[in-house]
Amino acid sequence: MNISLLLQMAADAGAERTGLVCDGRRWTYGELLRAAQGAAATISATGRSHIALLDESSEAAPIALFGAALAGIPYVPLNYRLADADLAALLERIAPACIIGDVERVERLNPEAGHDCARREDFVASAEVSAATASGEEQEGEGIAVQIFTSGTTAAPKAAILRHSNLLGYILGTVEFCAAAEDDAQLVCVPPYHIAGISALLSSIYAMRRIVMLPAFDPDKWLELVAAERVTNAFVVPTMLARIIERIDAGATADLSSLQAIAYGGGRMPMELIERALHLFPNTNFTNAYGLTETSSTIALLGPQEHRQAHSSDDPSIRARLGSVGQPLPTVEIEIRDEDGQVLPTGQRGEVYVRGEQVSGEYRGRSALDADGWFPTRDAGWMDDGGYLFLTGRADDVIVRGGENISPGEIEDVLMAHPSVAEAVAVGVPSTEWGEAVGIAIVVRPGHETPGEEELRKLIRDRLRSSRVPEQIAVLGELPYNEMGKLLRRQVRELFNNN
Amino acid sequence: MKPGTRLKSTVCDTEVMVIRGTDGAVECGGAPMAEERPAAAGVLSPDFSEGSQMGKRYVDEGGAVELLCVKPGKGSLAVDGVALRTKDAKALPSSD
Numbered sequence: 001m002n003i004s005l006l007l008q009m010a011a012d013a014g015a016e017r018t019g020l021v022c023d024g025r026r027w028t029y030g031e032l033l034r035a036a037q038g039a040a041a042t043i044s045a046t047g048r049s050h051i052a053l054l055d056e057s058s059e060a061a062p063i064a065l066f067g068a069a070l071a072g073i074p075y076v077p078l079n080y081r082l083a084d085a086d087l088a089a090l091l092e093r094i095a096p097a098c099i100i101g102d103v104e105r106v107e108r109l110n111p112e113a114g115h116d117c118a119r120r121e122d123f124v125a126s127a128e129v130s131a132a133t134a135s136g137e138e139q140e141g142e143g144i145a146v147q148i149f150t151s152g153t154t155a156a157p158k159a160a161i162l163r164h165s166n167l168l169g170y171i172l173g174t175v176e177f178c179a180a181a182e183d184d185a186q187l188v189c190v191p192p193y194h195i196a197g198i199s200a201l202l203s204s205i206y207a208m209r210r211i212v213m214l215p216a217f218d219p220d221k222w223l224e225l226v227a228a229e230r231v232t233n234a235f236v237v238p239t240m241l242a243r244i245i246e247r248i249d250a251g252a253t254a255d256l257s258s259l260q261a262i263a264y265g266g267g268r269m270p271m272e273l274i275e276r277a278l279h280l281f282p283n284t285n286f287t288n289a290y291g292l293t294e295t296s297s298t299i300a301l302l303g304p305q306e307h308r309q310a311h312s313s314d315d316p317s318i319r320a321r322l323g324s325v326g327q328p329l330p331t332v333e334i335e336i337r338d339e340d341g342q343v344l345p346t347g348q349r350g351e352v353y354v355r356g357e358q359v360s361g362e363y364r365g366r367s368a369l370d371a372d373g374w375f376p377t378r379d380a381g382w383m384d385d386g387g388y389l390f391l392t393g394r395a396d397d398v399i400v401r402g403g404e405n406i407s408p409g410e411i412e413d414v415l416m417a418h419p420s421v422a423e424a425v426a427v428g429v430p431s432t433e434w435g436e437a438v439g440i441a442i443v444v445r446p447g448h449e450t451p452g453e454e455e456l457r458k459l460i461r462d463r464l465r466s467s468r469v470p471e472q473i474a475v476l477g478e479l480p481y482n483e484m485g486k487l488l489r490r491q492v493r494e495l496f497n498n499n
Numbered sequence: 500m501k502p503g504t505r506l507k508s509t510v511c512d513t514e515v516m517v518i519r520g521t522d523g524a525v526e527c528g529g530a531p532m533a534e535e536r537p538a539a540a541g542v543l544s545p546d547f548s549e550g551s552q553m554g555k556r557y558v559d560e561g562g563a564v565e566l567l568c569v570k571p572g573k574g575s576l577a578v579d580g581v582a583l584r585t586k587d588a589k590a591l592p593s594s595d
Contacts, residue, residue: 001502001503005516005569008569009553009554009569012553012570013553013554164503165502165503172567173588174591174594175591176554176588176590177553177554177555178554179590186593186595196595199595200595203593203595204595207593235594235595261592261593263592263593263594263595285592287594289595297594297595298594298595301591301592301594303591303592329591330588330591
């Protein structure tokens, strides 16, 4: 199996159809396939073991992704936002590689590793030249299509591996070939090193939905591109949606009438934000997608009708589903288990486990799957009686106070119900009496008075129980997030540790 | 038949990729499929001439066999003489 099949089929069905628009250049599926074949020939000739991209999104991303697939070596998109020392460590781990993008940085950080570097435009130009003589044959290699370093918010980055069989399982199981209308266009603005950046390319190409690439997210450019390219579909992370809505509120105008569907994921969506978006875009279909790098992207989704139903329902349990990540895909199984691996009944909090063809659960040198193929996601959550999955945080974020497990999510939900609290996070803080105790940090809503510590403690004591009452309370101007909108709990914990 | 194997019709343009394997004979247009196309095409059986559709997945009754049509043709797909049917999956909203 080889993911290059997806591009080959698109090129067979519509060689002259536009498949990608980036920086004013339009690429047909035929041109993309030929460039990928050319890139494969170039890559194979270097004899390198990986092909890495250290760059913003551009046509080089799909050309390298499919070129690597044809050449039978892993494609490794690297996070160009990493600090020098962190990036240097990753470059060392994939040496010697073909690296596309920031040549100067690679030569400065990892000069002796034998990397074969090319600037984006040189890589693309050389792929197009080599295309004329390339065989177009696919190499099997180790069967690994993509290697993504996890963000490492809790530990050193892990090299997650996605095999051709995982990615093909995901695409063939969720996307109908050539389902898009000729005018459909998908705006891709997530960075290329994120799993959503990879799955956006694969899904769009197989559905034959024209990719409109925004090299790096900017809300004004996003609005401009939607209007200019008559974009029909887009994927955003919650922080991007917040910034787009901010611009609209500030008076930015753009013709968004073409926008049929917005999918979002990659981090917790604040209830207020999605409600605002549903109100602001009454004719747009919203889909919430939950997935992980190790699962080849989406494993559960909350569809457009469910969004509107929940938004307009008076039933609190239906309304609450707007805060869920929806139901598992028909092609995967999801279970909630306790610490001993026992399956928990409906409504109980535990760890989310998932199984399916698209689930790799594999890192360089080891697999995290259990004997029956289940992957422990380390995400904590529960399911309601309709099979809707609610996430409550990372399993590693559980606070253990005197042997009692406390999920930060339950405390945060209570705090968020306070009218003056805009954002809230609960973490474990060192406690001489309990080993670990609860610490909370809140951000106060603009124009509101800061609630007193006793008031917050009473709120939690009344709604939960005394073990949940925070020992330490901090009021912050903002909470720390990474660029994908992921809350950096480790930084909040460090804040308490340093006090 | 190993997943990932590409098979070509010997009587029409159809080409498939094996998603789930089978020990049985994969046929198209009434004739066994092969990894290489023969020099001269065979004759399409009128009993297996409803055609194959690009991008459709074809399965047997038990779901043990699954083929993806990667090139369409005039022949229809079968395993050991039993016609395969298209797998109809629930359409999902785009989540990428």
